[in-house]
Amino acid sequence: MKKIGLTLLASLFLLLSACSAQQAKPEGEAKQGNQQQPPAQQVELMVLAAASLTDALTSLKTIYENDHPGVTLTFSFGSSGKLAQQIEQGAPADLFLSASQQDMNKLDEKQLILKDTRVDFSGNSLVLVTEKDSAIAVSSFEDLTDPALKHIALGAPETVPAGRYTKEVLENLKLWDTLTDRLVYGSDVRQVLTFVEAGNAEVGVVYASDAAISKNVKVLATSKPEWHKPIVYPGAVIGASTNADAAKAFLAYLTSEEGKKVLGEYGFQ
Structure with missing residues (x-):
């Protein structure tokens, strides 16, 4: 009888030890299998x-x-x-x-x-464009002195790089002073493109990339690289x-x- 009592006490002790170990298990470890990765930072x-x-x-x-x-x-x-x-x-x-x-x-x-x-x-590169249905007979930048061209659109040289490059071209060709009274300035190169598309200027100078995305203009001439800075x-x-x-x-x-x-x-x- 005494032996049976000792056996029961030993079993009870082992059971209590197991419970204590389970309770002492770190909470983070218990949840580790259920953890989710944080969402990517937006x-x-x-x-x-x-x-x-x-x-x-x-x-x-x-x-x-x-x-x-x-x-x-x-x-x-x-x-x-x-x-x-x-x-x-x-x-x-x-x-x-x-x-x-x-x-x-x-x-x-x-x-x-x-x-x-x-x-x-x-x-990029600079191109001279006109409205797609225009009959303007111009095939080079040197032809900008044609009296049929009353309005020549370009970006404002002070703030628009395309306008700055265009000014360099015209100065290289000795045309800047000659054409001053006919120049129309856009606030950016896309406005210059719009001027030409809408017929507000007979021709305009834009980037080749601008001419490529427009269905309403055609390219008349491409500037030589040596006429302006790269x-x-x-x-x-x-x-x-x-x-x-x-x-x-x-x-x-x-x-x-x-x-x-x-x-x-x-x-x-």
Whole structure:
């Protein structure tokens, strides 16, 4: 009888020990099998981009966001000069995609971009265009002295890179002073394109990429590269960006084979 009592006491002790061990098991360990991965961080990337990039970047937006579900691309398009001014004034932005080295250089000098992220991601060329049904008999930039041309549209040289390049062309050809009274200025290169499409100017100077996306204009002539500085598109992450890593990733995508392919489809070089 005594032996049976001792056996029961031993069994009871083992049972209590097992229960205590189970209760002492860390809560985190008990739930470890049911833990879920936290959702991917959502990032809204604010990109200030040259107006000439509008169609290409709008197309890239869908492709990129599908491949990067945590990233939303938000674009603000305009002339590179005005966008650079906005950045200088503290406008919230993560990435600047410029149509000229000059405007990027200004931000670089003021230490407003991350210098080591700056990269040239594309190029372009200047073309002379007219409305698609126009009978204008012009086949070169030298022909801009034709008296039939009452209005010649170009971007404002002070803020629009395409206008700046156009001025260089006209100065090289000794035509700038001759044509001054006939020049009509657009606030960005897309407005110049609109002037020509609407017939508000007989001809206009835009990028080849702008002419490529318009069904309402035709190209009359292409500027020779030696008439102006190289048309290069630099991009850089803004120094004050709160999404620098995401901005670097998108910039890297623009220089990838896939990014270059899409840009090429829209007339960029």
